Amino acid sequence: MIVDANAKSLEERVFLALREEILGGQFKKGDTLTEVALSTRHGVSRTPLRGALHRLAEEGLIEIVPNRGAVVIGIGREELVDIYKIRMRLEGLASREATEKISDEDIERLKESVELAEFYIKRQDTEHLKELDSEFHDIIYRASGNRLLYKTLSELHGNIQFYRKRSIAVEGRLEKSISEHREILAAIERRDADEADRLTSLHIEAALENLLAVTDSEG
Numbered sequence: 001m002i003v004d005a006n007a008k009s010l011e012e013r014v015f016l017a018l019r020e021e022i023l024g025g026q027f028k029k030g031d032t033l034t035e036v037a038l039s040t041r042h043g044v045s046r047t048p049l050r051g052a053l054h055r056l057a058e059e060g061l062i063e064i065v066p067n068r069g070a071v072v073i074g075i076g077r078e079e080l081v082d083i084y085k086i087r088m089r090l091e092g093l094a095s096r097e098a099t100e101k102i103s104d105e106d107i108e109r110l111k112e113s114v115e116l117a118e119f120y121i122k123r124q125d126t127e128h129l130k131e132l133d134s135e136f137h138d139i140i141y142r143a144s145g146n147r148l149l150y151k152t153l154s155e156l157h158g159n160i161q162f163y164r165k166r167s168i169a170v171e172g173r174l175e176k177s178i179s180e181h182r183e184i185l186a187a188i189e190r191r192d193a194d195e196a197d198r199l200t201s202l203h204i205e206a207a208l209e210n211l212l213a214v215t216d217s218e219g
Contacts, residue, residue, distance in 0.1 A: 010048035015055050017042065022061050022072055025162035033062065033070040075159065077215065083160055084208035090153055091137070092201040095184060098143035099193040106143045110136060110185050117178045129174055130165065136181050140188075140200075167211040180206065 018038075021027050039049055053070050056062045060079075062070045075083070098106075113136045120128045134157065141150040157164070167173060180203040187196040 010044050011051035011055075014038075014042050014044055014049055015052035018052060018056060019059070019061065022056070022074055023159055023161055025165075027072045027074075029072055029074045031072040032068060033072065035069065075163070077212075080160065080163060080211070080215075081208065083156055084204060084211075087153070087156055088201045088204045088208075090149060090156075091140075091204050092197040094141050094144045094146070094149055094153060095188065095200040096193045096197040097146055097149070098140045099188045099191055099196045101145045102140075102143040102188060106139055107185075107189060109139050110188065113139065114178065114182050114185055117181065121174055121178060126174070133164075133177065133181075140184075163211055163215075164207075166214055167207055170210055170214055173207075173210050176206070177203070 018027075018033070027033065033053070035046055035049055035053075039046060042049070053062065053064065056070070057064050060073060061075075062072055065071050113132050117129055117132045117136075120132065137153075137157070141153050144150065180199065184196060184199045184203065187199055
């Protein structure tokens with residue numbers, strides 16, 4: 001069987017673009033994705049597009065409905081809760097391992113991230129604050145020295161990017177999140193792995209509770 005490498009690369013490009021748009025909230029639950037519109041939009045033929053759509057269906061992000069097309073499912077409440085439960089355990093583990101291995105340089109980077117966040121919170125600069133929130137966690141992931149853990153957590157972050165934005169947009173959550181980051185940092189500085197693990201798990205749990213309060217209130 002001969003595989004068209006160009007078609008496969010186009011399929012990958014379209015798959016990643018659509019996945020990013022669905023997870024980023026550009027497409028909402030219930031939206032219909034038609035092949036004609038998507039082919040025109042992405043400048044590809046039906047073959048790579050259909051391959052991309054089938055991959056999205058396999059991930060559970062869309063459903064292929066006869067005579068209608070691809071309907072966006074996105075991430076439901078139950079799956080969202082599952083993702084955050086996994087994050088609680090894995091992010092706690094990442095902080096634990098980072099505490100045992102982190103360099104002085106990375107501790108300084110964490111300090112700088114927190115201090116910059118405290119600066120931008122006064123300006124209510126949410127875009128910089130979102131970036132710093134991701135940066136803080138990314139430094140810890142990398143400092144853990146566990147490549148599989150880093151890869152897994154990075155993918156989970158990507159899957160819930162839309163929901164994380166909604167969570168930190170709630171009044172008061174950013175200030176609380178920065179305070180939690182500073183507590184985690186203090187535990188890491190003391191080389192208290194148990195406390196770093198515990199505080200990080202509580203941090204993710206608080207983010208989930210905040211997010212569910214938002215989504216449930218919207219029905």
